[in-house]
Amino acid sequence: MDTFAVIPAPRGAGFVELTADDADLIELSRKPQGRVFRKQILHYGDLHYGGRTVKVDEDFVDTMILNFTNNVADIVQVPKAGPKNEHTEDPDRNIGEVIAIHKNAKGAYVDIDVRTDDADKMGKTLLGASALLHLDYKDTKTDKHVGPTLLHTAITNRPYVTELDGFEELIAASAQGADDIEMVVLTATPTTEEPMTYDEWVAAGKADHNIDVPSLIAARDEGIQLSNAVTTTFAETGLIALSAGESATTADAIAAVKGAGEKIVELTATIDTQLQEAALSAATADVQELIDAGRILPKDKDGYVELKLSKPDIFDKIVSEKPLVELSREDGLTPNNDQAQVSAVDAEVIRLSQLAHDKLDAPVAVAS
Secondary structure: OOOOEEEEOOOOOOEEEEOHHHHHHOOOOOOOOOEEEEEEEEEOEEEEEOOEEEEEOHHHHHHHHHHHHOOOOOOOEEEEOOOOOOOOOOHHHEEEEEEEEEEOOOEEEEEEEEOOHHHHHEOOOEOOEEEEEEOOOEEOOOOEEOOOEEEEEEEOOOOOOOOOOOOEEEEEOOOOOOOOOOEEEOOOOOOOOOOOOHHHHHHHHHHHHOOOHHHHHHHHHHHHHHHHHHHHHHHHHOOOOOOOOOOOOHHHHHHHHHHHHHHHHHHHHHHHHHHHHHHHHHHHHHHHHHHHOOOOOHHHHHHHHHHHHHOHHHHHHHOOOOOOOOOOOOOOOOOOOHHHHHHHHHHHHHHHHHHHHHHHOOOOOOOO
16 A cells, blocks of 8 residues: 655645655655654633733634744744743744644644753753744735744743643654654653642642741731721821822821931930930039038039949949038038128127126117
8 A cells, every 4th residue: 555645735725645656755844953842832712912812723723833834934943031031032042943833632732843952951940831923924925914823932931821731852763764753752641630729729838838828818918907007097197198088008108107207316316415414414413412511522523423424323332421521610600601600799799788788787888
């Protein structure tokens, strides 16, 4: 029986049947040069992007495969995503080429020929892929729009389309001289796991990473409530000046706290100054009282005032319990009061004169 293959014609006008005699015409337009990995890039269903919804069905994928086969986009490279996870056409970031597009019951897949050392990282540290599609690409050969076209497949660990099958490495396993190329899957067929429930996810976070999700959520909510309460209180107390109908914002609260803090610093400085002045006045009065009592010499006044302020315990220990000098003091008289002494002498003279007058019964002249 003759061996045959069926491939799409260059412009999709139909199918051309080739026999074994035409085997030399059967050639891949994009040949593998490195290690080949198969990766799902789309699944069937609605694709929401950029404010619009695109229906991805078999017709969509068939058109994409046809445009790929017809080389509408001549080179479909495989760049690594940019530093901000952006798509890029920078050839210096390219690690290979898409050499085939397939479909199955789940969606669209590409065969990526990795031609750099990054092949060792595929599925290990390079974990995902994101397709750059043009929904109605213009074929520059015909100047006509031909529909969905794959422009490149970027390697990224945060793809826009999620829940896609991972990388599977493929190898050419046909014997030398065989008429076709069979692609064999080296990795196990991926299984679809049931998504975890919220409770299972919380339990896994606690068990695997010691992360208490409920506590984090509660702390977040408490912080939000506190922020709202502080903002409201500031508005009610007048620390935040609002116009009619305005609501206080977090920025208003921050400004109010800053202003209140500046006022507190200013007030604290004033209070500190007043306290220092009061302490100095009290210490000076205490030292003066001890000077009057003869327990401190007048020349040492400033030193004792400073000691009273800085080290009051030492001050109390070194102050003499007894007067350092004997003070001139007479009983019945106020010290250093000349007027009182004169008055006392005059009174004594008057008393003695009166006694003499009484004895002599004669008038007596008193000179004062």
